[in-house]
Amino acid sequence: MNLARRGFLTGGCAFCAGGLLACTPTAPDGAQPQTGGMGAHSDLAARNTPGVRTGVSADADDGLRATMDQMEARLRTSRFLIREPKANAYVRRIVRDLAGDYAGDIRAYLVRVPFFNASQAPNGMMQIYSGLLLRCTNEAQMAAVLGHEIGHYLRAHSRQRMQDARNAADMAQVFAFIFAGLGAPQLNSATDIILTASFFAYGRDQERESDEIGMRLLSQHGLSPIEAARNWENLIAEDQATGISKYRDVLRASHPDQSERAETLRRRAGELPTGVTRADEYREGIGALREVMFEDQIRTGSHAVTMLIADRWLAADSKDGLPLYAKGEALRQRAGDGDDTKAVESLAAAVADSRAPAVAWRSLALVQRKLGREGEAREAFREYLRLAPDAPDREIVRRNLQG
Amino acid sequence: MPRIRILLCAIAVALSLTACQHYASIGPGDYDVQQKLAVTLDRAWNRQVEGAGRICAESWTSNGPLLDMLCIVPGVAEGSPVIGSGAEAPRFRNGMTAADIVELVQTGLARSMQASDFVPISIAPATIAGREGFRFEFKFGAGQSAMETDRHALGYAFEEEKRLYLILFHAAEIHYFPQMKPIVEEVAASARLPRQRRT
Amino acid sequence: MVVSALRLGFVLGLAALLAGCVQNHHRLTENLVRAADKPPVILVLPVDAELSELSFGGAPTIRQDWTVAARENMNQALHASFADKNANIAFHNGDVDDDDLAKILRLHAAVGRSILIHQYEGPSKLPTKQGKFEWTLGPSIGRLADKTSADYVLFVHVRDSYSGPGRVAAQVIAAAVFGVAIQGGAQIGFASLVDLKSGDFVWYNRLVRGAGDLRTAEPAKETVAALLTGLPQ
Numbered sequence: 001m002n003l004a005r006r007g008f009l010t011g012g013c014a015f016c017a018g019g020l021l022a023c024t025p026t027a028p029d030g031a032q033p034q035t036g037g038m039g040a041h042s043d044l045a046a047r048n049t050p051g052v053r054t055g056v057s058a059d060a061d062d063g064l065r066a067t068m069d070q071m072e073a074r075l076r077t078s079r080f081l082i083r084e085p086k087a088n089a090y091v092r093r094i095v096r097d098l099a100g101d102y103a104g105d106i107r108a109y110l111v112r113v114p115f116f117n118a119s120q121a122p123n124g125m126m127q128i129y130s131g132l133l134l135r136c137t138n139e140a141q142m143a144a145v146l147g148h149e150i151g152h153y154l155r156a157h158s159r160q161r162m163q164d165a166r167n168a169a170d171m172a173q174v175f176a177f178i179f180a181g182l183g184a185p186q187l188n189s190a191t192d193i194i195l196t197a198s199f200f201a202y203g204r205d206q207e208r209e210s211d212e213i214g215m216r217l218l219s220q221h222g223l224s225p226i227e228a229a230r231n232w233e234n235l236i237a238e239d240q241a242t243g244i245s246k247y248r249d250v251l252r253a254s255h256p257d258q259s260e261r262a263e264t265l266r267r268r269a270g271e272l273p274t275g276v277t278r279a280d281e282y283r284e285g286i287g288a289l290r291e292v293m294f295e296d297q298i299r300t301g302s303h304a305v306t307m308l309i310a311d312r313w314l315a316a317d318s319k320d321g322l323p324l325y326a327k328g329e330a331l332r333q334r335a336g337d338g339d340d341t342k343a344v345e346s347l348a349a350a351v352a353d354s355r356a357p358a359v360a361w362r363s364l365a366l367v368q369r370k371l372g373r374e375g376e377a378r379e380a381f382r383e384y385l386r387l388a389p390d391a392p393d394r395e396i397v398r399r400n401l402q403g
Numbered sequence: 404m405p406r407i408r409i410l411l412c413a414i415a416v417a418l419s420l421t422a423c424q425h426y427a428s429i430g431p432g433d434y435d436v437q438q439k440l441a442v443t444l445d446r447a448w449n450r451q452v453e454g455a456g457r458i459c460a461e462s463w464t465s466n467g468p469l470l471d472m473l474c475i476v477p478g479v480a481e482g483s484p485v486i487g488s489g490a491e492a493p494r495f496r497n498g499m500t501a502a503d504i505v506e507l508v509q510t511g512l513a514r515s516m517q518a519s520d521f522v523p524i525s526i527a528p529a530t531i532a533g534r535e536g537f538r539f540e541f542k543f544g545a546g547q548s549a550m551e552t553d554r555h556a557l558g559y560a561f562e563e564e565k566r567l568y569l570i571l572f573h574a575a576e577i578h579y580f581p582q583m584k585p586i587v588e589e590v591a592a593s594a595r596l597p598r599q600r601r602t
Numbered sequence: 603m604v605v606s607a608l609r610l611g612f613v614l615g616l617a618a619l620l621a622g623c624v625q626n627h628h629r630l631t632e633n634l635v636r637a638a639d640k641p642p643v644i645l646v647l648p649v650d651a652e653l654s655e656l657s658f659g660g661a662p663t664i665r666q667d668w669t670v671a672a673r674e675n676m677n678q679a680l681h682a683s684f685a686d687k688n689a690n691i692a693f694h695n696g697d698v699d700d701d702d703l704a705k706i707l708r709l710h711a712a713v714g715r716s717i718l719i720h721q722y723e724g725p726s727k728l729p730t731k732q733g734k735f736e737w738t739l740g741p742s743i744g745r746l747a748d749k750t751s752a753d754y755v756l757f758v759h760v761r762d763s764y765s766g767p768g769r770v771a772a773q774v775i776a777a778a779v780f781g782v783a784i785q786g787g788a789q790i791g792f793a794s795l796v797d798l799k800s801g802d803f804v805w806y807n808r809l810v811r812g813a814g815d816l817r818t819a820e821p822a823k824e825t826v827a828a829l830l831t832g833l834p835q
Contacts, residue, residue, distance in 0.1 A: 578740025
């Protein structure tokens, strides 16, 4: 491929990102993955006076904030922002602990997107996707990712200080620090192009360096460094379960290979103190989000992944009604050979636990009916209506029961 | 070498984006959707003819898909995707209940237009094209960042000879949905199966 | 095949646009409505600008430093350009703590984008519009009027890309194949004015060209002037 041709085609790319061609409702115009959170660090939040203001400051820091204003205003008002106070407080506390002296610079936002990702923008804005929170089952795993992101930030900032170069390349790119692109079911938006570009700019060495900083931060806080490797092993298992590499070649190329990375982390963990995982604290901290996160995961349609994630939670507590429901529902929706029987098993166990949502009864009823167990199905439908009298489909369910 | 691969990937994305939507006018009058479902339109619609972003068999709009979109899925058989495409796209299966089909629609929207935060409003029995079916409504959010929109969906579905028929409308929650809702309700009320398929 | 024909059509269309021979603005009112003795208040939403570089690898990368500079430059240029007009402008930072208002701002962005895509000649023009310019946010916009006591809302959206080897190659190809000269960055954007009483878009100007530079103050003034071409007085 000659250079001119390549340049021309990618020129087209820029026009796409420019918005004229972003003519599908699914194609964001390339800027920022949406995010949210009321989590602005307090003194920064205080400086971001909402409402009408006149006058424009030429001060450099204000300039940086001007960008942030637009981006973070969008994030703060996004309907995908997770506002649940307890989870926000919990995650922010961990970010603060890990970031140490830089705690005041980094503002963490929890965003409702069902994929494994976190990113750190140079202006201090950190985005943590709900899909990441659901995939981690203890504090050490989450802290491993956050530590990696903070590692990018620290590295960029120390370099910036040394060179006193405000426009150092690291600081110039908005979404430079993508932990993993495991995400969008299809590479179909201009945002993906931008993310691709970011992967480009941040090569294996930087990723390794940030991994190392992340490991050290974990260790310093007494958390188990082996959990960093578990994250990667879990992602590899997802790829294998679906047969679709969500890392795609894009990531394999610019990020260190997943298995190599897991291996390196595992080896490095062996040199560090064992540490603790803090699974109970994690479950307590993000507990209020689990139901919505499992619902979102089921709605990705990746049933094999839903089952893997559910199993991960069940390994810690086999009676947990929420992952039992998610697993049963994924089996029911997949409806492959033998899935219905397994679904009944999982759903019946789910409804025995108070953590299962009311819809677990409906799922159980539907699969019982499919298996010809009409009596049990009616029983389960009635229980569903009893627990969710205002259910949006109550009329249809009632009609079903009469018929 | 890896860089070239990434580059090719980026180019593929760029080209898929340049395959823009292209529209042709349909209506007013009778319109036969792929000889499987007929409707009567009292005004003109823009029918998406070709290109990226078409997430269902038949896609119409009045003001552009960012503001309103009417999808018609005229009779898909067991195992076929309903909204969206791809290996993991949700597929219609015989024996699906109303709740299952709404879930399937939402999964399709989640996958094809980054939709999330579904807020159910109703699923209720309804007669459509002379068949026992159901009508549903929910709200949701779609798109990311600068493209985020707040949407309201209204749909109708029924089964006939083990095929799923779906009319799905979704539009900007503010102004566009309430303005167009009666128009869509009339389109749905006019739906009928072609004569030869009547029993 | 249809797709590639469309794509070719698009490329040719873009070439025509960049050559600057297309009518770009729609104006439904010549004069801003004003109360007795008081100049109208125009609320300026945050400039939605993004500047990207076609990197050595060939992919576009958003440059935060350029983007920050562009917003600063454009804000200053907006200020300056209204200094000699009989209107007051107020800058809004887009940060709202009101869900309904947030939805209105998102709708506003979606309509602005839809106009850019569907109003003009191009592959995605909507035939039912028949060339008429009729776009609105509906009466719900009144909430924004109540909150701000402004009369109009002005919004500016720009995507701008610059050089790098890809850009240079594009210039060469465009010149050789289409006989079109592309200089500097490619700018694609629009400015819009919404009447806060009706919610209607009363003025809209699209900018698509192969010139301009938002990274420095003086050329940014020129771009803002181009964006505000035809704004009702």
